[in-house]
Amino acid sequence: MNCAFAIERYFLDGERTSPDEIASLIGSGGFLVLEYAGGLCGAVLVQGPGVRAGVPPSHAYFGMLSVLPELQGKGLGLRLVRVAEAMAEASGATSMRLRIINLREELSRWYRSLGYR
Numbered sequence: 001m002n003c004a005f006a007i008e009r010y011f012l013d014g015e016r017t018s019p020d021e022i023a024s025l026i027g028s029g030g031f032l033v034l035e036y037a038g039g040l041c042g043a044v045l046v047q048g049p050g051v052r053a054g055v056p057p058s059h060a061y062f063g064m065l066s067v068l069p070e071l072q073g074k075g076l077g078l079r080l081v082r083v084a085e086a087m088a089e090a091s092g093a094t095s096m097r098l099r100i101i102n103l104r105e106e107l108s109r110w111y112r113s114l115g116y117r
Helices: 006-010 019-027 076-090 105-113
Strands: 030-036 039-047 059-067 095-097
Touching (some): 019 030, 059 076, 076 095
Parallel strands (some): 059 095
Antiparallel strands (some): 030 039, 039 059
């Protein structure tokens, strides 16, 4: 995950996440992961309706979408988002929430292309 977020190092202090944070987040939902060549190549945090503080009870949340830099641009991130959306819908969510870092305009454009606002 930290490899995928390396582009953000110029405005983050340290790594994007840690093993302790990931362990804590797994307890509050879970991660979808993609495996490739014996290792992880992508992941996304998915939290069902009513799990995330500050999010209405009918809304699910996804975040920390990451794909190894050398595999980006191949549709893997889109697949992770679509599976996260399907899981949220299956768990009763009527809407999906996410947060992005506003310093990365390319993320805003990409999520808008998927129908997010």
